[in-house]
Every structure is written in structure tokens, then in C-alpha cells.
Amino acid sequence: GQQLNQSPQSMFIQEGEDVSMNCTSSSIFNTWLWYKQDPGEGPVLLIALYKAGELTSNGRLTAQFGITRKDSFLNISASIPSDVGIYFCAGHPDFGNEKLTFGTGTRLTIIP
Amino acid sequence: EPEVTQTPSHQVTQMGQEVILRCVPISNHLYFYWYRQILGQKVEFLVSFYNNEISEKSEIFDDQFSVERPDGSNFTLKIRSTKLEDSAMYFCASHRDPKETQYFGPGTRLLVL
Numbered sequence: 001g002q003q004l005n006q007s008p009q010s011m012f013i014q015e016g017e018d019v020s021m022n023c024t025s026s027s028i029f030n031t032w033l034w035y036k037q038d039p040g041e042g043p044v045l046l047i048a049l050y051k052a053g054e055l056t057s058n059g060r061l062t063a064q065f066g067i068t069r070k071d072s073f074l075n076i077s078a079s080i081p082s083d084v085g086i087y088f089c090a091g092h093p094d095f096g097n098e099k100l101t102f103g104t105g106t107r108l109t110i111i112p
Numbered sequence: 113e114p115e116v117t118q119t120p121s122h123q124v125t126q127m128g129q130e131v132i133l134r135c136v137p138i139s140n141h142l143y144f145y146w147y148r149q150i151l152g153q154k155v156e157f158l159v160s161f162y163n164n165e166i167s168e169k170s171e172i173f174d175d176q177f178s179v180e181r182p183d184g185s186n187f188t189l190k191i192r193s194t195k196l197e198d199s200a201m202y203f204c205a206s207h208r209d210p211k212e213t214q215y216f217g218p219g220t221r222l223l224v225l
Contacts, residue, residue: 033213035216040218040219040221041218041219042116042203042216042217042218042219043155043203043216044216045213045214045215048213088154088155090155098143098145098160098167098168098207098210098214099145099157099160099168099170100145100147100155100157100205100214101157102147102154102155102156103154104154105154
């Protein structure tokens with residue numbers, strides 16, 4: 001089945017730094033979503049991308065749907081302590097297929 | 113703001129026992145899902161449900177699993193005879209339309225001993 005690989009697996013950064021993470025697939029995805037998961041909680045949607053090349057912002061977060069439809073990146077600017085958590089990319093590989101395929105996750109830790 | 117709710121938040125059970133995990137999707141949603149996340153791993157799709165029947169299921173969703181929408185509000189996942197490897201967080205999700213994003217519940221942490 002389709003797999004989404006995220007990098008890096010984990011990041012340790014200082015508060016105030018910018019963060020960049022990406023997600024790649026060997027096959028085309030028609031939707032890219034970025035979720036954040038706090039410990040013991042369910043994934044919460046951050047940004048949704050629906051068109052190849054689309055660049056979308058949500059506050060300090062910016063995400064892009066790669067032009068090849070096989071990748072996406074998420075940037076966080078000026079990180080703050082509450083950005084700590086695990087970030088997952090997810091997508092719908094096929095139109096009309098509602099199930100989500102999740103990436104392997106990027107764990108973000110912020111050093112005070 | 114409406115949200116997906118799940119009960120219980122935690123469940124500990126003995127291997128071989130049956131468990132039922134409950135979800136109340138957002139009230140006007142029509143498409144329902146169960147996902148699971150083994151500790152430290154990614155979220156994996158189990159099953160999708162629409163119009164009172166399963167739309168799709170993954171390889172994980174074998175004969176030990178079943179889903180039901182017994183009334184207009186609840187959506188349940190039953191594991192008939194739990195195994196140690198069923199220990200995971202189980203998330204319910206729903207949306208009104210496949211073009212919309214899915215909303216996830218807070219999860220049920222299942223521990224099989």
C-alpha cells in the first residue's frame with residue numbers, strides 16, 4: 001500500500017527558531033493534510049491542501065502541496081513551547097477513497 | 113464547537129476478552145472511521161463506515177473486529193477476543209462529506225494483558 005515517509009523523525013530546537021519538516025510518497029496523493037498530536041490526544045488538523053502547488057498558511061504555519069503530488073512540507077516560524085508534539089502528514093491517495101494514510105511522524109521538542 | 117467524543121478514555125482487559133469501544137461522531141456527519149495507533153507508531157486506518165455498512169477495511173480489520181451504529185448517535189468498534197497486539201490507541205473520526213476533512217476523537221487507550 002501507499003506509504004508516507006516523514007523527515008526528520010525528531011527535531012530538537014530552541015524556542016524562536018523556525019522549523020521545517022517534509023513528507024514524501026512513492027505514489028501520487030490527491031490531498032495532503034498536516035495534523036498535530038499532543039500526548040494522549042487525537043490528531044488535530046492544522047492545514048489541508050487540495051491542489052498541486054498550493055501554498056497555504058495558518059498563522060505561523062505554512063504548508064505546500066508539491067507540484068509532483070508526491071511530497072509536501074510544513075514550516076513553523078518562530079517556534080513557541082506549545083508547538084511541542086508530533087506532527088503527522090496524511091493524505092488521500094485516491095479520489096473518492098475516504099481513508100487517510102498517515103506518515104511516520106516528526107516529533108518536535110523545544111529546548112527552553 | 114461540536115466534537116467527536118469517545119468512551120472510555122482508557123480500558124484494560126485480559127487477553128481473550130471482548131471489548132467495545134464507543135464513539136459519538138459529530139451529529140450531522142455521515143462517514144465514520146476507526147483508526148489505531150500502536151505506541152510510538154503512526155496512525156493506521158482500520159475501517160470506514162457509511163450508510164450503515166462498511167465501505168472499506170484494512171488487513172488489520174480481521175474477523176475479530178466488527179463495527180456497528182446501533183442508534184442514531186453511537187458508532188462502536190468491537191474486538192471479540194483481544195490479543196496482546198491489540199494494545200493501542202483507537203481513534204474514531206467522522207465527517208459530513210468525503211471532500212471535507214475528518215475530525216478525530218481523543219482516543220481510547222486499550223491495554224491487553
